[in-house]
Amino acid sequence: MRRPSRTWPQRLLLSLNIVIVMACLLAAGGLAWAYNQASALPRIDVGTSLEAPSAPGEAMNILLVGIDDGMGLAEGDPVLRGRSKSLNTDTIMILRVEPKTQQAALLSLPRDLWVDIAGGGQGRINTALALGGPERLIQTINQDFGIPINHYVMVDFQGFEALVKAINGVPVYFNYPSRDQATGLFQYDTGCQVLTGEQALAFARSRHFEISRDNMKTWQEDPTSDFGRVTRQQQFIRAALKKAVAQGVRNPFILKDFLEIAQKNVTLDTEFTIQDLVDLGSQFRTFDPDALVSFTPVASGTFKGAASVLELNVAASQPMFDVFRGLRPIPSPNAAPDLSALTTTTTAGTTASTAGGAPTTMATTSTTQAITTTSMSDFIPRIPEGQTCS
DSSP states (O other): OOOOOOOGGGTOOOOHHHHHHHHHHHHHTTOHHHHHHHTTSOEEOOTTOSOOOOOTTSOEEEEEEEEEEOTTOOTTOGGGTTSOSSEEEEEEEEEEEETTTTEEEEEEOOTTBEEEOTTSOEEETTHHHHHHHHHHHHHHHHHHHOOOOOEEEEEEGGGHHHHHHHTTOEEEEESSOEEETTTTEEEOSOEEEEEOHHHHHHHHTOSSOEEOSSTTSSOEEOTTTHHHHHHHHHHHHHHHHHHHHHHOTTSHHHHHHHHHHHHHHEEEETTOOHHHHHHHHHHTTTOOGGGOEEEOOOEEEEEETTEEEEEEOHHHHHHHHHHHHTSSOOOOTTTSOOTTOOBOBOTTOOBOOOSSSOOOGGGBOOOSSOOOSSOGGGGSOOOOTTOOOO
């Protein structure tokens, strides 16, 4: 019996709220009512910062931004853990799609990356939005990395809990008791745990992820901070998308819930039409999830005044930036690093163990923090071989 082929929404992984919402739009297909509902998604004019939309079938870069918006929340809202009541970008990803070759690549930009802000001044990249809105963030990415942006998609994290609730939680396998006191993550039970509401958000936002290997007598913090968080986010995205597909994104009742969440929390640029999304889904209907290539810039921990930031290694990051500039083809998954393959080095030059394979130039990240004997892979929850978590 021929195995049914998986559709694009089951395969292409973007950013949690964005990917599930897009999956629903694409899965809706000919459902006219869903198409009309999706057409009501909020829009934002980003001025002249976008590159002209590419012709149908041509490569494009989509900037995916998760908004860390604390404004309008009550003082006691747990979502405010670890952040101020201000507008910042908590997640910044660039998705490049190449319809002609059926390839896709994802570049995650750590929010603590120190950059020259377009229009003047310096700061962490996640402050560009607060200083000048989406237009200034897009201009900063173009100015500092030479990467053109064709479309902009923004998601407010206030809708995160509602989305997780709609899919009845997301399963995550914890190898050790884990916590992040800054975001309010407290997962002391090991094994497969279904995260809902506050705990799901706390896990996805965790930058000070800690594990205990001695029954919670002592705790060790992930030395990679933002880099580890990016990897855990991508794992969470994958698990959430699989759960959404398992729930049945073609189910009108589930689709209705997702689209209602999207209408309140997802914003597209004015040039990004729903038909563009449907066309993209059609072009990538046979995309293999293992073919998604993920990158993170090479950077090292440092201080700018009293601020702890990440300083870009410009020379080492150029090869991956060239992929998103269209100067290099998207490499095959076997030739390019995934964010699960991280190597951390200290200023003294010692190297921690590498998770997921031998280190490569494009997969290496650096930090000035001391490395313990705990391998970095311990800070990335993984399902043991032969087990499942669903």
